[in-house]
Amino acid sequence: MIELFAIAEYPGPPLPALAPLRAVRAGSLAAICAPAEGVKVTPEALWRHEQVVEALMEDRDLLPVRYGTLVDDDAAAVRAVDARRDELSAALDRVRGAVELSVRAVGDPEDGDGEAAGGRGYLRTKMRSAAAQESVTLSLHKPLAALARADMRRSPRPPSELLRAAYLVDRDAIGAFTRLVARLDDRHPGLQLLCTGPWPPYSFAEA
Amino acid sequence: MSRKILHGPDDLEPFAGELPHLTDALSRRINTDQEGLERGLAQLVLTIVELLRQLMERQALRRIDGGALSEEQVERLGSTFMELDKRMEQLRHEFGLEEEDLNLNLGPLGNLL
Amino acid sequence: MTSILERDVALIDVVDRLLGGGVVIAGDITLAVADVDLVYVSLRALITSVATAEEKQLLPRMGSAV
Numbered sequence: 001m002i003e004l005f006a007i008a009e010y011p012g013p014p015l016p017a018l019a020p021l022r023a024v025r026a027g028s029l030a031a032i033c034a035p036a037e038g039v040k041v042t043p044e045a046l047w048r049h050e051q052v053v054e055a056l057m058e059d060r061d062l063l064p065v066r067y068g069t070l071v072d073d074d075a076a077a078v079r080a081v082d083a084r085r086d087e088l089s090a091a092l093d094r095v096r097g098a099v100e101l102s103v104r105a106v107g108d109p110e111d112g113d114g115e116a117a118g119g120r121g122y123l124r125t126k127m128r129s130a131a132a133q134e135s136v137t138l139s140l141h142k143p144l145a146a147l148a149r150a151d152m153r154r155s156p157r158p159p160s161e162l163l164r165a166a167y168l169v170d171r172d173a174i175g176a177f178t179r180l181v182a183r184l185d186d187r188h189p190g191l192q193l194l195c196t197g198p199w200p201p202y203s204f205a206e207a
Numbered sequence: 208m209s210r211k212i213l214h215g216p217d218d219l220e221p222f223a224g225e226l227p228h229l230t231d232a233l234s235r236r237i238n239t240d241q242e243g244l245e246r247g248l249a250q251l252v253l254t255i256v257e258l259l260r261q262l263m264e265r266q267a268l269r270r271i272d273g274g275a276l277s278e279e280q281v282e283r284l285g286s287t288f289m290e291l292d293k294r295m296e297q298l299r300h301e302f303g304l305e306e307e308d309l310n311l312n313l314g315p316l317g318n319l320l
Numbered sequence: 321m322t323s324i325l326e327r328d329v330a331l332i333d334v335v336d337r338l339l340g341g342g343v344v345i346a347g348d349i350t351l352a353v354a355d356v357d358l359v360y361v362s363l364r365a366l367i368t369s370v371a372t373a374e375e376k377q378l379l380p381r382m383g384s385a386v
């Protein structure tokens with residue numbers, strides 16, 4: 001069995017040496033893979049996999065594949081790529097020359113300050129967090145999205161996370177984006193922002 | 208290994224909240240055939256249930272906002288939703304599903320929930 | 321050099337991406353519930369096209385519930 005790491009264009013530059021990688025050709029695309037060694041879902045295994053994809057990303061545009069994707073053999077890899085060729089090509093065009101940056105924002109969860117317990121309290125908390133969400137969308141997400149080619153919000157993790165999003169940013173706009181994150185952080189003393197990356201475009205690989 | 212943090216506070220603790228629980232959740236991810244299939248189906252069903260629950264909650268919040276309900280009605284609605292929320296948590300727990308598992312990522316439209 | 325906490329915090333982002341993102345391909349995916357993702361991929365394509373059709377005023381808007 002072989003494990004898929006990424007979809008890229010064929011032909012491409014030489015593959016990095018840090019894993020026994022091969023580029024299996026499927027027309028003008030390639031499925032970059034290595035012999036499967038069993039899928040472990042541990043932090044170490046995830047980081048190792050990520051290292052490989054990032055090494056690939058250093059000198060080519062690619063669509064990272066979901067972790068743990070195994071196929072029987074090269075022929076199966078080719079069939080899988082062929083089945084979604086047009087979408088994959090389009091997605092590759094969309095991410096060309098860009099990386100993914102992650103932004104999370106946390107704020108203090110609103111205190112009860114004497115609110116009713118029970119049913120009313122439950123609903124009031126919901127209303128408060130809905131309001132906080134909307135405000136964060138306007139004040140953080142919109143300006144960040146304006147600097148990005150594309151954006152994707154994930155569900156923030158209650159109670160204190162207000163934003164969890166991914167932004168597809170041109171490689172040469174990373175600096176400007178990071179500076180904007182810093183400015184927004186300063187502008188909102190009640191919030192804390194975390195920006196990580198660059199990541200391969202996982203959140204923009206599917207339509 | 209390269210640094211991944213481009214901007215962040217000096218104290219990263221606020222962003223580490225879900226960690227202890229993450230490694231735990233990770234180990235549950237490996238498919239064990241039948242179990243995986245059941246969990247997959249449960250995930251689909253519970254996602255839809257969760258969608259409905261959230262839609263109803265939002266509707267209720269809008270009506271409360273509009274001042275259309277009495278104190279008593281608000282209290283009863285709130286308690287019902289609170290119960291529903293707890294039940295959903297129990298169900299999720301039974302199938303080893305996290306909140307994020309009950310979601311559809313709609314690409315440019317963001318997440319369903 | 322990155323501190324342990326930095327790595328751990330970034331791990332959250334790694335998990336979101338590696339397990340919740342990336343191309344979903346019909347393969348012998350060994351991650352739990354991954355087969356279900358294939359249904360999601362199709363559902364998403366359907367919902368996205370409906371939303372686009374609504375935006376272009378080709379379809380009446382969905383009800384006010386959402």
